[in-house]
Amino acid sequence: MKRRTLLKASLQLGVTGLLFPGIAISAYPTGAFLAKEIPDALREAFGTTDIGESNKIEIDAPHIASDANMVPVRIKSGFENTESISLVVTGNESPFTAYFKLYEEQNFVSTRIRMADTSDLLVIVKADGVLHTNKRPVRVGRNDCGES
């Protein structure tokens, strides 16, 4: 009996899991992802380009990325009540890269990104309704042959 209920529960879970993308709470910020310029992307995503810098946002990425197609990035927000974390790669054709909406007490995300060229990573964190930003340069090494 117990096994049956467990099976049933997991089945239901699978079905709702499949349905989730259709009933997402927030909408995909298409405008921000299509924008070619950073100010446009920020305006589309947040409605403003005036964002204060803060060193409470930790961005962990390699100084020199050996594979431009797989640059690991770890972002940690030092703010309480972090609502969202966004990542912008300034050198890419479409700079707006990822937007993470967080619903619980959480402050850390990590993923791997593509970088077209040596440029800055821009992270925008929304905490308690206030936007904060921080950036970090990453060099992309096309030729890893003893260059500095």
Place this chain on the structure above:
Amino acid sequence: MVRTLKIRAYETDGQVIVKSVINHPMETGRRKVKKTGKKIPPHFIKEVIVSRNRRIVMEAFWGKSISRNPFLSFQIPGRKGDTITISWLDNRGNTDSASAKVR
């Protein structure tokens, strides 16, 4: 159906650390077939939704700059035995989801 999701979740001090890899080509639309010079159309994941015990804890919206076979890791409050479900949706409407128990 081929499994596209790998999820690992473990708990330390009330925090659940989740690591996952999604198998997906993540075509940007800029790559070309060498022989013909034709562009490969974009094919990438737009949306990833994470839930713990059937409650949404995180939504991720992605662009084309995410690497192929995307890796996603994050930290959420939780306990051992919780069920973490991750589902994704790409720009062609394909979707998949998988669950894992927190260890």
